[in-house]
Amino acid sequence: GGIITQTPKFLIGQEGQKLTLKCQQNFNHDTMYWYRQDSGKGLRLIYYSITENDLQKGDLSEGYDASREKKSSFSLTVTSAQKNEMAVFLCASSMHISNERLFFGHGTKLSVL
């Protein structure tokens, strides 16, 4: 088995601040994903990375940057936090892109003052 570790678990930021969320997986999976979940809603795809050094935009990429530093890690940056923004950011991984079971981390809960 493996695990996906997201840090930090809770993140409080100021309006306009640049904030970075980190994700590590030890499954040795090729593909990693960042999703955003707003209260009472489903998940929306921000960025994904098919393999090391790859980066693909999801439907919600505007306002975010991502970086796949190495196979096991995938970071997400909120380029300018929006006032009163509150959401959970979920990192996931799968062996390959397409037709593969996804495994999720426990999330980073973001609050912007």
Added chain:
Amino acid sequence: GQQVQQSPASLVLQEGENAELQCNFSTSLNSMQWFYQRPGGSLVSLFYNPSGTKHSGRLTSTTVIKERRSSLHISSSQTTDSGTYLCAPNYNVLYFGSGTKLTVEP
């Protein structure tokens, strides 16, 4: 993005009752996954189902691709089944529905 509709949005059951959760999607897909999420918790994969019917304990998932629908059946519900159930059709990446929030009362 793709359109994914889940129904009902919320459901309250008495312990022991059965539940049928529906997921409809707009275009043909590669496969379907169902996830369970406890409040404030992570997502746990329940089923990875390209098509047809799969069983796991009290849970049954049925996906009919040409009819663009999938269902999750929970039999003899328990209070520990409470949480949100999310379907996610796979179009190379997963697109998620808004979920069905299930509450099972003792």
